[in-house]
Each structure stands twice: as C-alpha cells, then as structure tokens.
Amino acid sequence: MNPILITTLVITVIGIVVGFGLVATGRKFHVEVDEREAAVRAALPGNNCGACGFAGCDAMAAAIVKGEAPVNGCPVGNEPVANAIGEIMGVKADEVIRGIAFVRCKGSCEYTSNQANYIGEGDCRTAAFNGIRFTSCDYGCLGLGSCVKVCPQNAITVRDGVAVVDPAKCVGCGLCAKTCPRGLIELVPENRHVAVRCSNKDKGPTVRKVCSAGCIGCMLCTKLCPTGAITVTNNLAHIDYEQCIQCGACAAKCPAHVISIQAGLPVGAAPAVPGSQTGESHE
Numbered sequence: 001m002n003p004i005l006i007t008t009l010v011i012t013v014i015g016i017v018v019g020f021g022l023v024a025t026g027r028k029f030h031v032e033v034d035e036r037e038a039a040v041r042a043a044l045p046g047n048n049c050g051a052c053g054f055a056g057c058d059a060m061a062a063a064i065v066k067g068e069a070p071v072n073g074c075p076v077g078n079e080p081v082a083n084a085i086g087e088i089m090g091v092k093a094d095e096v097i098r099g100i101a102f103v104r105c106k107g108s109c110e111y112t113s114n115q116a117n118y119i120g121e122g123d124c125r126t127a128a129f130n131g132i133r134f135t136s137c138d139y140g141c142l143g144l145g146s147c148v149k150v151c152p153q154n155a156i157t158v159r160d161g162v163a164v165v166d167p168a169k170c171v172g173c174g175l176c177a178k179t180c181p182r183g184l185i186e187l188v189p190e191n192r193h194v195a196v197r198c199s200n201k202d203k204g205p206t207v208r209k210v211c212s213a214g215c216i217g218c219m220l221c222t223k224l225c226p227t228g229a230i231t232v233t234n235n236l237a238h239i240d241y242e243q244c245i246q247c248g249a250c251a252a253k254c255p256a257h258v259i260s261i262q263a264g265l266p267v268g269a270a271p272a273v274p275g276s277q278t279g280e281s282h283e
Contacts, residue, residue: 099187128181
C-alpha cells in the first residue's frame with residue numbers, strides 16, 4: 001500500500017479518536033454558565049481596574065451571580081449601574097455613594113523645603129523603600145507620581161511637588177490609594193466635601209518646623225464641630241464622614257488652613273464658608 005495513503009489514514013483515525021475524546025471530555029466537565037453573568041458583565045463599567053478585589057470585571061460579574069459579592073460591589077460603578085445589576089439579580093441595590101480620591105497633603109514647595117535634589121527612578125514606592133528623604137516632611141507627598149501612573153482615568157497630576165486629583169475624572173477605583181507608599185490618599189464620599197489635607201502625626205512645634213501648612217493638633221476643630229465628627233488622634237485631625245454635616249465651621253477657624261471644604265468637588269462647586277480656604281483641595 002502507498003506509504004502516503006497509510007500515513008493519511010493513520011492521521012485521520014487519530015484525528016477522529018481525539019475528536020471523540022474531546023467531545024466526551026467536554027460533556028463530562030461541562031459547567032453551566034448562568035445567563036445573568038453575561039448580563040451583569042455588560043452592566044459593569046468595564047474598567048478592569050481590580051479595585052473591587054477581583055481580577056477584573058469578568059471575575060466580579062461571576063462573584064455577583066454566585067452571591068460572593070454585592071450588586072453594588074463595584075467601586076467605580078455609580079448608583080444607576082448598581083440598580084441595573086440589582087434588577088438583573090432580582091434584588092434592590094442600596095444607595096451607592098461614589099468615593100473620590102483625596103490627597104491628605106498640602107505640603108507643596110511653598111510650605112515645605114527640599115532636603116536634597118533627587119535624581120533617580122520616578123517612583124514613590126522605590127524612593128520610600130530605599131528610605132530616601134528629599135523633603136522636610138517625612139509624612140508628605142513624595143511627588144514622584146506613582147499614583148499618576150496607576151490612575152486609569154488620568155485624573156491625577158503632580159503640581160508643585162504634590163499629587164492633585166481632578167474629581168471630575170476620578171471614578172473612585174482606589175488604585176492610587178493602594179499605590180501610595182505613605183498612605184496619603186483616601187476615598188472621600190462624593191457627597192462629603194470636608195477633609196483634612198495633612199498626614200503628619202508629629203506634635204505641633206515639630207510640624208511647624210517642616211511644613212507651615214500642616215495640622216498642629218490644636219483640637220480647635222473638635223471643639224467647634226457640632227456633631228463630634230472630628231477627632232484628633234496622634235496629633236492629627238480626621239473627619240468621620242458619616243457624622244459630618246458639612247457646616248464648614250472647622251475649615252473657617254482652622255489656624256493652619258489645612259481643612260478643605262472642596263474634597264470631591266470641582267473647584268468652586270462647594271458652598272462658600274466665610275473665612276474658609278475654598279478651592280484648596282485641588283492645588
């Protein structure tokens with residue numbers, strides 16, 4: 001018999017056997033896919049940022065359908081997105097309040113001083129890991145832009161040595177907050193517009209030596225707050241956004257002008273408070 005014909009027949013037989021084997025294996029290990037999973041995936045924003053804690057939107061959709069994640073679990077999705085997913089899953093979504101990234105540092109070159117000229121990789125994490133100190137404040141923004149690089153919306157820039165967030169572009173994914181080696185970035189609810197622009201935990205006199213715009217832990221804000229929303233821990237003021245009624249009293253009287261009433265808003269959008277430092281959260 002012709003060797004070529006024999007070879008062809010052998011390959012054909014092998015192909016048929018392998019084909020039947022694949023079909024049998026596919027039937028044995030077939031996993032039913034819930035139609036809702038595709039619908040949920042279509043409703044998600046599609047950023048694939050991983051801020052939800054899952055490996056992208058596909059994994060998030062699967063988790064929601066399996067009951068392993070809430071219908072409003074996507075930090076990027078707004079209330080309409082959560083409601084759409086809730087309808088698919090047959091549950092009512094709770095109100096979703098988007099978070100806006102806020103940099104808890106006001107220490108630009110105007111308020112701090114350089115200790116050294118940094119020449120190296122433009123990455124805050126690398127500098128922090130190697131213990132490099134080139135600004136007077138050990139708690140302030142390093143200004144090398146690690147947060148800028150991870151932001152999927154190009155919502156962050158570095159101005160005068162400090163990271164600045166454009167709230168109109170920010171989707172609240174939280175990647176910048178996870179990336180900052182000094183933990184300076186937090187997510188402020190978009191319906192809350194008061195925040196403290198400092199992370200220095202040293203005592204007042206020490207803070208003044210390294211930054212003229214730092215929180216000095218004077219406790220005045222805690223005394224003025226009518227709801228007890230402000231506390232001072234480790235010499236640093238912080239606001240409980242659940243209790244804050246946005247009266248602006250703290251911002252108006254803060255001697256260091258370190259409390260912003262603009263967090264989460266475009267410049268000029270917050271209500272004016274006499275004596276407060278409006279417009280400062282994005283500078």
